[in-house]
Amino acid sequence: MNNFASSLNIKNKFLILGCGFTGKFFAKTIRQFGCTVLTSSRSKNKDPNSFVFNSENNTVPSREIFDGVTHILSCIPPGRNGNDPVLASFKSHLKSLSLEWVGYLSTTGVYGNTKGDWVSEINQPKPFQKRSHKRLKCEKEWIESGLPVQIFRLPGIYGPGRSTFDAIRNQTVRVISKKDQVFSRIHVADIAHAIIYLLQNKNSLKFHQIINIADDEPCSQIEVIQYCYNIMGLKMPKPISFEDAKKELSPIAQSFWMENRRVSNKLLCETLGYQLIYKNYKQGLENCFLDSYKISNFL
């Protein structure tokens, strides 16, 4: 990572709200910079730096948890009622703090269906799914909160422990073909490192409130699946057409196939100068494969 004339330092205290797949990766990475990190999850766990926050049953931590916090990253999706769980529980308290930065993980679903065209931050969101309408509403709530918020729109997130290799091993993979359908994706390490890059260079880069984090090469799902089968030395099952497969897909799984877009990362990678670690699914999946190999060898 270049430019260490950084606005990040060991005095920074991060609160990661919603420490799931991405939150955990971010926490691990930012700790390597010497920052203090507290994380939330919906149920109690053994991590001494974790606390419980669950907006659905009103389990809210005491306000002291925010003492000394300089940075917040929210990885929590909209609540069932469509409101943002963090703002619904803490907005006025957050506004009373001297926060340097708030990050909000959103989704590129807010762009809706572009029928395979490229879409960037300057395009007007046109959400198609109900959940994407909720998401856009949450984005607006964050922007209107007046907090120093930066929104990251993410496509399909994968990484070690959550990739097509895992789907093949768990026998949950579905080999579906749909003409001209592509998906954008991003390796979890690039989400963490892109955000850290922006924080490190906060004082020298022009501030953009909404930024896509996606890799360079949107492509069909089947291309990715075929690549994984090849690496594993296995034969990919015969593809099923989307029309045939959809009868057996859950409504949520079906909904992902109803949108087709290529998400541009030009703002992040050209204008702002972030260099992707994994430019495409091949590089990213290689990392996932090596990681799982490391784990199985270790066990």
Ligand SMILES: NC(=O)c1ccc[n+]([C@@H]2O[C@H](COP(=O)([O-])OP(=O)(O)OC[C@H]3O[C@@H](n4cnc5c(N)ncnc54)[C@H](OP(=O)(O)O)[C@@H]3O)[C@@H](O)[C@H]2O)c1
């Ligand atoms: N997965 C994708 O491919 C994808 C793509 C685009 C955007 N996104 C969005 O990006 C963000 C991070 O994604 P992810 O896949 O890393 O998410 P994830 O693994 O599902 O983690 C979500 C976190 O939010 C917490 N959470 C959920 N509902 C909550 C509530 N009502 N109150 C308090 N905490 C709550 C969960 O708690 P527990 O730890 O207790 O489960 C978990 O820690 C999410 O907003 C997600 O919707 C995801």
